[in-house]
Structures are given as structure tokens and as C-alpha cells.
Amino acid sequence: MTELTRPLSPRSARAHATALAAARALLGEGGLPAATVDAISLRSGVSKATLYKHWPSRTALAAEAFGREMADALPLPSTGDPRADLVEQVRQVSAFYAGAKGEVFAQLLAACVTDPSAAPYFREFFLDGRRAAISVLWQRLVESGLASPTVDAETATDLLFGPLIFRRLTGHAPLTFAEADAISSAALEGLLKRE
Amino acid sequence: MTELTRPLSPRSARAHATALAAARALLGEGGLPAATVDAISLRSGVSKATLYKHWPSRTALAAEAFGREMADALPLPSTGDPRADLVEQVRQVSAFYAGAKGEVFAQLLAACVTDPSAAPYFREFFLDGRRAAISVLWQRLVESGLASPTVDAETATDLLFGPLIFRRLTGHAPLTFAEADAISSAALEGLLKRE
Amino acid sequence: MTELTRPLSPRSARAHATALAAARALLGEGGLPAATVDAISLRSGVSKATLYKHWPSRTALAAEAFGREMADALPLPSTGDPRADLVEQVRQVSAFYAGAKGEVFAQLLAACVTDPSAAPYFREFFLDGRRAAISVLWQRLVESGLASPTVDAETATDLLFGPLIFRRLTGHAPLTFAEADAISSAALEGLLKRE
Amino acid sequence: MTELTRPLSPRSARAHATALAAARALLGEGGLPAATVDAISLRSGVSKATLYKHWPSRTALAAEAFGREMADALPLPSTGDPRADLVEQVRQVSAFYAGAKGEVFAQLLAACVTDPSAAPYFREFFLDGRRAAISVLWQRLVESGLASPTVDAETATDLLFGPLIFRRLTGHAPLTFAEADAISSAALEGLLKRE
């Protein structure tokens, strides 16, 4: 448990949860631009003052809402073939980025650049989750002897997803499965051990 | 010549250039947040109305100003060793991202997510330049037989810089030379031919 | 001939007339707000620079256009009965003020408050014409011995039309024939000689 | 109490009053042109957004400020002689129109033509007050048997002040006491009963 997830009084917990639900709904309807503080307050019935007692900024609130929603949306593949699992995960994630949720992801990532107070929330509730998932897959590869233990999961994650995210942000190239495969295979060639 | 760089009357050209200079200065002083439309107008003496005739939004203006400034700031290494050149370029770029200019880069990249009208300007005046530079280096590698012609420069660029940019945006990991080397060597392992 | 109506070269005269025609049309379509300098220039093909060589301001141009149009629109009644003629004139004018043209009149009168350079044009091309018409009627009354020569036509005009215009501007009371009659009869009672 | 004068929370009332005071001061210094929204906001410390929550437009704000200021500035004469009182009132009002405040009055009247949203404010806070004052005087005349009850105070007011205001707006004739007397006596001749 971190500083961002301390226990709350029942009343506070209710306000907290209600606000998150409203934010999630608004994010789904119109992305981050729709998740206005006033809109969240209005829909949830939680006052603005209370919102700012729970989160340092609107972006932080949205980041937590988004992160919690995504927590279960991207299940870990587990076919037994570690390499295939990782490739599959990259494909899934690239599909995610290409879709509507990917748009929200991009908006949040962008917003965190401007609003540093939100970054910890985005990391805590979204990025760390993704990263942990990859760590598991990576660990399996290392244990299978396919990947070198000298490359840490951090670097592997960045190599596998950084390119996809970069494309998503700049929109200079499409995010198809083919592209995802090209990237993941190239990256994995570099990451995995030679025979 | 694209649509964004059509020839202008002398008078317009003057206003255009003056505005860009003011924007560049403001970006240098306080990053994107300082490059307000009013501030640019005030400092350059170019009226707001004129600014909005030349650019669709403040972000587009800033993107062009930033891109033009960076055009020469990142020279191509040319030591004769294609692989070393590419590695050196990655190191330089990672240093760039880690510095003050990298902050502005991140702000612009983020702003383009929110403001789609600015994205073409950012691509035209910054990203494409960077991408072209890498293409040259990549071409040398292909010609040297070190890299496979089946991997295009686009993919290579994304693989080499996507991870760095991702780190810069989320701030989850530092952008040191060591990190840059780890990433570039891992990526290159996958990209380059095995002997 | 006043300073405002000096002879022009054929070319200039053409531009002058074309601009006035365009202004008149625009006034008819959307009132003074529609008679933008750009709109007049665009529709007439007369450049803005030329417009400002002929008139000191957009309002002056519009005032002249309006005044010339109205010159013949309000014919003098001439039934032989001077008193009836005057009453009829007041009724006609009140009907005019109540209509669409009256709206434009009000807009021009208002604009001249803000833009003093236009006032002479409004007087020259509109007000003086109206005032002259009343003078004729008033003169007939005086000659008929119905009105005292000690009251000048100026005062009579103001008394007869001031109230109507005041109502038109503030909109606090309607401008019906009944109202016009009430005002004119009351005013005339004071202006005309007793039996 | 009308819709324009509903009760406000203490906080809002403070902002409302402060804004009006600033507007009044600015009107006094530079007339309506000086009563810019930004200027009022700056001087009063009330933000523009708040101003636009309280009033539909800058003109409406200025109209209310002006009207409230004038409320006590033009006291009712009460000499016991109803006719003399009315003449005196006309003289006072004509002096008012001829002065600096009259300039502001003309500007506001003109502005209300362009900005219909402001007209109710000008009526509510200025014109109705003036009109009520005249009604009192007129009532006294009627009660004294000097004026006919068939002429309503509305018409009398328009007849007495319309001409003055018309002169003030067009500037075609001066607004001296002599002129005012000529107008008022002529008008009253028509309005008052013959013995």
C-alpha cells in the first residue's frame, strides 16, 4: 500500500468511489476533455472541494479512474510458450492503443507532462500494473533460459512498448498487428538469447 | 515544399519570422507554458489576429518554432563506422531529451495530442527532420551489409527512440547514457544482421 | 454643394456610387451591423483603402447610403390643408420609424454618437432633408396664419419628432398611429395659434 | 423587485457592488468608452467571468451603474406651483443632458440600440426612475386641474424630453436654457388645459 491508497473513512470512501465511477463514465463518453472537474462533481454529487481533498488535480483523478478500469482489461496470456505469450501481449496492447481506450491513454500521458502532480497516479494505477504484467512474462522467459538475466524487465518493457506508444502519440504510422509484430520481433531478436 | 511552407509576401514573411523568433525565445525561457499567444504577440509585435492567420493554434506555432530551431542542433555523426554512428546518435538524442530542450519536446508532443491541428506542424518541422537523419544512418548500415534491407528506417527509428521518449514522458526511469546504450544495443541486436 | 459632395473624376465617381449601392443593399439585408467595411468592399469590389479615401469612417459611408435612399421615400403631403398635411407627415414618419428602416435609422443615430466623424454625413444626407421637408410644411402653416412666426421650424421639428425618436430608441412604448396622433396633436396644440 | 434586482448572497453582493462602483468611476473619467470590461475587472478586482455572470454585457453593467448613480442626482422640484415645478425640472434635465453626464447618457442610449440585452437595464435603472419623477409632477398638475387627465404621463414625458434628447444625440442645435424653455413652454401649451 502506498501513500496514494491509504484507508478512508466510510463516508470518504463512498465519495472517493463515486467520483471515480463518474470520472470513468465521462472518460468513456468523451475522453479526458469530457472529464471536467465540474462534470465529475455534477455527475457524482461529490463537491469540487471534496474532489480536491482526495486528488491534487483533475488529471490525477482521471488517471486513477482510468488505471483502475484497465486493471483487469488486459489479461496475461499463459499458453506455456513464454515467447509466444510475450508476442501475444504486445499484439493485445497494440490493439488497445489503437482503440478508443488508447486515445484516453494518450490524453492522460500527455496531461501528465503538463501536470506533474498527476504523474504518480498514472504510474501507480496504470503504468505499474502494465509493467508488472510484463515483468511476469519476462521472468518466465529468463527462467526458460530464453532471455538473459542481465537485461532487466524495465528495459524490455520500454523496448517493446515505447515504439508503439510513440506511434500512437505522433500518429505518424499506423498501429496494426503487422506493425506490432515487426516491432516486437525486432525487439525480441535483440533481447533474447542467441541459440 | 508542402502546404505548410508556401511562399509569402515580404510583409507576411517578416511577420512570420518575427513571430517564430519570439516563440523560440519564449520556449527557451519558460517552455511551452510561457509561449502564450499573447506573449508571442506582445514580444514580436505581431498581432494575435495575424498569428491565427498563419497558424491554426498556438501549439502549431510553437511546434514550428521549436522544429526550426532544432533543425541544426543535432548534427549527424559521420565517423565512418555506421554502427558507431548510430549508437552515437542515440546517445546524443537521449542527452537532448534529458535536457531542457527535451522538456519542451515532451510538452509539444503532449500538446499535439490535445490539439490535432498542431500535429502536422510538429511532424513537418521536427519529427520528419529527425526521422530523415536516422534514415541516412540506417541507409549506411544497410549499404554496409550490417542491417537487413527488409527492416525499414521507420521501424528502426521507432525502436531506437520510442523507448527513450516513453521514459521521458512518464519519468519512470532516468535518461542516462547507460540507459541509452542499453536500449540502443538491445534494439540494434535485433535490428542488425547476425554474421 | 457642400464639402461632402464635391465633383469626382469618372473613375472615382464610379467607385463612390458602387460603394454606396453595396452599403445600401447590406443595410437593407442586415441593418448597420451587416454593413461591415469588409462586406461593403467585398460586395462592391471597391477596396477598403478607396472607401477610406471617400469617407472618414464606415458609419459615415452608411449614413450617406441611408440618407440618399431615404431622400425620396417620404414625400411631402400636399392636400391644401396645412395642418392636416403636418399631421399626416408625422403619421408617415412614425410609421417609418416603426418599420425596418426605422431600425436602421436608430442604429445610425446611435453610431453617430460614438463616431463624431459620421454625424455630418448623417445630418447632410438624412436629417437635413427631413428637416427641410418639415420646414416647408411649417412655412405653409405660418403663411396660413395658423402658426406663429415666432416659433421657428427647428423647434417645431424637434417637438414633433423628438418624442417619436425617443420612443424608437428606448423601446419603452409602441409607435402606433394612435401614439403618433396623440403626440402630434398635443405638440401642435402648443405650437399652433389659438383660435 | 424585478428580475434584475434579485437578492444575492453576501459574497455575490460584494462583487456586484464593487463592480458597479468601478464602472461608475470609469464612466465618470472617460465615459462609456473607458468602461471596458477589462478595465472594470481590473479596477474592481472582480473577474471578467463574474461580471458576465451578473450582467449579460458590458453595456448592461454600465447602464446599471449609471442609473443607480443618477437616482438621486436629479431631485424633484417642489415649490408648490406645479407648473413651475415641471418647467424647472425640464430646465434641470436639459442642463444635465448638456453636461458631461449627458454625454454618458447619450452613449448609453446609443449602446442600447446595438446591444438589446442592455436596454432592460437602462430602462430599469435609469429611464423608469426619470419617468416616475415626471409622473409625480404630472399627477400634481392633473390634480390641480391644470392638465387634462386624458393625457397620460408617458406621453407628457416623451413630449417634454424627447426633443431635448434628440438634440443631444444629433447635435444639430444647442441645449441651452433658452432652448429648453422654448420647448417646454411650447409643449406645455399643448399639454395643459386652456383656462
Add this chain to the structure above:
DNA sequence: TTATAAACGAGACGGTACGTCAAGTCTTGCT
């Protein structure tokens, strides 16, 4: 007929103010 100077057409520019928006803070009153 041709030169040439004035006037024009096209349209960009500087300036000023407008009215709007969302973020984040603060007050007021209810529970």
C-alpha cells in the same frame, strides 16, 4: 500614341475589446 502620375483592387497587418472556458480556491449553509 505613348508616357506617367493618380487612383484603384486585393488583401495582410496592428490594435483593441470582446465574450468564453476550465482549473482550482474559498465561502456559505445544511446535516
Add this chain to the structure above:
DNA sequence: AGCAAGACTTGACGTACCGTCTCGTTTATAA
């Protein structure tokens, strides 16, 4: 006490129209 309601400040945005200016072209008149 603590929260809902909501008004307030701040800062920037993008727009509209005015009147001025530049530049290249047309037109009228005199050589």
C-alpha cells in the same frame, strides 16, 4: 465538524471589426 453547493479569481483563448498600409495594376490625361 464535515461535506454539498456553487460563486469567485485567474489566465488564456480565439474572434471580430476597425482603420492603415503595401504592392502591383488600371485608367485618365497630357505630351
